[in-house]
Amino acid sequence: MLLPAAWSSSPAQPFTSALITEPEATYAARRKDHLSSHALTEFRKNPRLYRNKQLGLIVEEERAAFVVGRAAHCRVLEGETEFRRRFAIGGPINPKTGKSFGQDTKAYAEWAAAIGKPAISQDTADLCDRLTRAVREHDVATSLIAEGQGEGVVRAEFAGLPSQIRIDWTHPERGIVDLKTIDDLDYFELQARSFGYAHQLAFYRAVLAQVTGRKPEVHVIAVEKKEPYRVGVWRFSDQVLDAAARENLAAIERLKVCRAQDCWPTGYEQTRSFDYLA
Numbered sequence: 001m002l003l004p005a006a007w008s009s010s011p012a013q014p015f016t017s018a019l020i021t022e023p024e025a026t027y028a029a030r031r032k033d034h035l036s037s038h039a040l041t042e043f044r045k046n047p048r049l050y051r052n053k054q055l056g057l058i059v060e061e062e063r064a065a066f067v068v069g070r071a072a073h074c075r076v077l078e079g080e081t082e083f084r085r086r087f088a089i090g091g092p093i094n095p096k097t098g099k100s101f102g103q104d105t106k107a108y109a110e111w112a113a114a115i116g117k118p119a120i121s122q123d124t125a126d127l128c129d130r131l132t133r134a135v136r137e138h139d140v141a142t143s144l145i146a147e148g149q150g151e152g153v154v155r156a157e158f159a160g161l162p163s164q165i166r167i168d169w170t171h172p173e174r175g176i177v178d179l180k181t182i183d184d185l186d187y188f189e190l191q192a193r194s195f196g197y198a199h200q201l202a203f204y205r206a207v208l209a210q211v212t213g214r215k216p217e218v219h220v221i222a223v224e225k226k227e228p229y230r231v232g233v234w235r236f237s238d239q240v241l242d243a244a245a246r247e248n249l250a251a252i253e254r255l256k257v258c259r260a261q262d263c264w265p266t267g268y269e270q271t272r273s274f275d276y277l278a
Helices: 024-032 037-045 047-054 064-078 080-086 106-115 122-136 139-144 185-195 197-212 238-261
Strands: 149-158 161-171 175-182 217-224 231-235
Touching: 024 149, 024 161, 037 047, 037 197, 037 238, 047 238, 064 080, 064 122, 064 149, 064 161, 064 175, 122 139, 122 217, 139 217, 139 231, 149 197, 161 197, 161 238, 175 185, 175 197, 185 197, 185 217, 185 231, 197 217, 197 238
Parallel strands: 175 217
Antiparallel strands: 149 161, 161 175, 217 231
């Protein structure tokens, strides 16, 4: 299956010129009629799960880890001012201990709801500061985010379907920069395979190229969430991204068939053979 013919190696507009600036809630609301990398990954793994979420039969919970991840991305990529504007820091004080209630308590939940924006503990805010310092002290990582725009949105018709992406950071000339937080940097490549980073980033690359007419570079900055907060940078090769892109395109064709037939398999309808020992 061919990759988009619009891709060109000739000089063109900066990648940042294709970006739309909008709140995360607006982007989330458009998921119902636009394909995203997350939705495509879910479909590749389990079409039935993808469809049930689309119908609202399964609602993803807002886990504390998700809020922490978004907070870290905001602090590292968009700076302290935006970080403090978007997140409430601290929490109500427990009079018995003189310390903040835990994030899993009713008192904390009520406090956060009253504020009207995502809330994080002071410990989490301090962690975000440490992650930011670590990234800024890494020369390659710093060069990738020295100029550009964070949380830029791109929408385009890709492979016959309206699609959208929200890029962590877009460098005007080098393209896509994705930030990942991780427990142990030594396991990044294993985690990348397990979570399908190549497929996610190949989708980003394809949609951005569809609009700009040229193929961006793709980098990932990974930073540890614990001492010594090591930072690593990976450039995803064109060979890996092209292979993932072909699998994405094949999945989109299957998605079109599922929609046309209103048939959403789990992938386990047939008997499988177990013929090996681990």
